[in-house]
Amino acid sequence: MRATAEALPEGIDDLITWYQDNARDLPWRRAEFHERYGAWGVLVSEFMLQQTPVNRVIPHLAAWLDRWATPAALAAASPAEVVHQWASLGYPRRALWLHGAASRIVAEHEGQTPRDVDALLALPGIGDYTARAVAVFAFGDHHPVVDTNTRRVLARAMHGQPQPAPPSRRDLDDMRALLPEDVGDSAIVNAAMMELGATLCTARAPRCASCPLAAQCAWRAAGYPAGEDRRRKQAAYEGSDRQTRGAILRALRGAVDHALPAELTIADWPRPEQRDRAIDSLIADGLIEADEGMLRLPH
Secondary structure, eight states: OOOOGGGOHHHHHHHHHHHHHHOOOOGGGSHHHHHHHHHHHHHHHHHHHTTSOHHHHHHHHHHHHHHOOSHHHHHTSOHHHHHHHHTTSSOTHHHHHHHHHHHHHHHHSTTSOOOSHHHHHTSTTOOHHHHHHHHHHTTOOOOOOOOHHHHHHHHHHHHOOSSOOSOOHHHHHHHHHHOOSSHHHHHHHHHHHHHHHHHTSOSSOOOGGGOTTGGGOHHHHTTOOOOOOOOOOOOOSTTSHHHHHHHHHHHHHTSGGGEEEGGGTTTTOSOHHHHHHHHHHHHHTTSSEEETTEEEOOO
């Protein structure tokens, strides 16, 4: 069963009202945040929110922007400072990509975060979602913005499926069809769909009785049919190469001058071959450097 976009206008009005009454008070949604940091603050928040929960991002974002409130400030920092400041946010390559994006913004955009989606996509570490999110939430432009939570709401409300199919251009087409013409309302709808998926239309315990789209939801109307869960399962962190890489970076962040002899860097790791593989991968990613038997954060 499928609900068309034309069947949802009343639900969209309800969605806007629900969001205005129930949206979480997050730093990047506040007027003072935009006044202080502008589009750069939105871009940094979106980098940090990639694969990291909101509650972990908030303190790191505040510390980061207190230190580097503009692209020029971050571009002037060393890669070692950037990786150290990223701390425990995970997926630390994002820190180097953000540093690279800041350098490109300074070199190619006179230090101002670009507004154009294609210009944003040309920056390191920025994919389709992040580019559209910055264009919409920082500049108020009219684009569909689709994250994992939005895709789940679309799958249920429009397609009657409990979980979304793999990402495709159809997601953007579906979302575009739901956006009001008014750019202010369209930005709210983009944010509201993400908020709905994050707080009510969750993957495992949807709270349908409180959902503003319940009356128009194709999945609910069909009696909540079960379907194949095609979400990609993340490998366990404990004992993984990701855990090993994190341990190496923590050791270097805590060391004098962010450097240690290679043989003493997590020397007691239970799997030496995993430790060596992790060191090699961190060097390949540019997250650490090796020189004359020493490992250090990048200069």
